[in-house]
Amino acid sequence: MTHNILKISLLLCSFFFFSLHGSAQELDLADGKATFKNYCASCHNKNMVDDMTGPALAGVEERWADYPREDLYAWIRNSQAMIAQGHPRAQELWAQWQPNVMNSFPNLTDAQMENVIGYINGVADGTYGPKPPTGDVTVDGVAVEKADNTPLFIILAVILGLLAVVLARIVSNLNYMAQVKAGNAPAERRTLIDILTSKGVIAFLIFAGVVVGGFTTVNSAIETGRQQGYQPEQPINFSHALHAGQQKIECQYCHDGARRSKHSVIPAANTCMNCHSAIKVGSNYGTKELTKIYASVGYDPSEGKYIDNYDDMPRSEIENIYKKWIGDNYVKAAGILDAEGEAMIEEQWNGIVSALTDPESGDNKIAGAIEWKRIHNLPDHVYFNHAQHVTVGGLECQTCHGPVEEMEVVYQYSPLSMGWCINCHRQTEVKFAENDYYDSWELYHQQLEAGEREAVTVEDIGGLECQKCHY
Secondary structure, eight states: OHHHHHHHHHHHHHHHHHHHHHHHOOOOHHHHHHHIIIIITTTSOTTSSSOSSSOOOTTHHHHTTTSOHHHHHHHHHOHHHHHHHTOHHHHHHHHHHTTOOOOOOTTOOHHHHHHHHHHHHHHHHTSSSSOOTTOOEEETTEEEOOOOOHHHHHHHHHHHHHHHHHHHHHHHHHHHHHHHHHTOSSOOOOOHHHHHTSHHHHHHHHHHHHHHHHHHHHHHHHHTTOOTTOOOOOSSOOOHIIIIIISOOOHHHHSGGGGTSSOOOOOOHHHHHHHHTTOOSBTTTBTTTHHHHHHHHTEETTTTEEOTTGGGSOHHHHHHHHHHHHIIIIITTTTOOHHHHHHHHHHHHHHHHHHHOBTTTTBOOOOSOOOOOOOOOOOTTOOOOHHIIIIISOOOTHHHHOOGGGOSSOOOOSOOOHHHHHHHHHHOBOOOTTOGGGTTOHHHHHHHHHTSOSOOBTGGGTTTOHHHHOO
16 A cells, blocks of 8 residues: 555656656747748748738647647648648648648757747737837737827816916016005006916917927828828729739739839729730629729720720710620629619719719810829838839738738728838848848848848848938
8 A cells, every 4th residue: 555655656746747847948939930930931921910821820829729739740740741631620721721832841840849839929929029010009919009198288288378377367466466565656466468468478379389380290291191091982993802812913913013113003904904804794893893994995895805096986985885885794694674774784884984084174084094092102201112122122012001912992001100110120130041132241141150140130231221211
């Protein structure tokens, strides 16, 4: 009996020893960061919370919580093998992300994978590394909206103004009493109007007006172009979720200026026609929105060709062409009755006219550029070059514009403030490896190779110099 108790005690001691030993092991998040950068960063977003080529990695432990830890290791080492074996979670991920194949990493150790997972969790909840470049205050990694203190300032200003009037009145009364006591008769008591119209009060009001006016002017200048959440209705219902998300059209196919110039450019209707000369009926709106593009460039979808002398064509003939197209390819195809069909044709034609004519100028022509409403518009005193960020820096469009591939109607995603840009320059690591643009930075290359420097940020190469953005 004593022998058994001793044996059980030894086993319990061994269990607690190894449990404590295991819990005492700390994750090497620096190693996790290096492993993520070397193996994962090409496909997964480094902010951990947004999708990129692969899914967002934040919460990966929770998503695999129903399976043994070894299954997650096996997925990272060889995802296709697990899919072939019929693992439920592996097949679920493949169904969601195919045909994107995750690279295999058979040489990663369990410790390296735990370090990466720890690094992912730390970045996602804000406990490791720099905070996301939003300029927002964070509590426990969660962004907290800054309170608007304007009402408080107004109340304080009113209180201070009333105190100033009361004090001025008290001073006036004291002066009056002093005159009476000194025998300076007749002593004159200053009225409230005399106090409010005195030189001192007028000078103070002028000074306060200059301060408030200057503050308002500067603050308005700072806010120019910054309309976070701005989501105007466009003349054509163009769905980025359909084109960039579902159809996987690259951003730079339409906004081709982003890779080679300062501006990303709004694509011309001819870019739309590259696809829609063949795809003539939309999946969301039928002919309704696509016909606006055809009318703007003078393309006859019924004949499959551009219309000769379209600019000089009478409005009635243009109307007949596109009403016939809508009737043949939308109303009749849907089997809609005559009266209802006629009303639908008229409704769609009126929508085309409304979208493509300018009521302010009185221009009755349908043909011409589509008047898209600009969403992002930095002030003239700010210099921003898309090519510098997209081609040289290798940034994804989503870094500034958010998950556009999920937006039915695009909106201004980022705050676009000076602080937001500066934080990004402080935190963003420059991609020195195999980047000819940075070959001249020999010292930094040497320091990186010698292990003296972990990374080079935009700040290190002059990204915070005033003249870089204000010239």
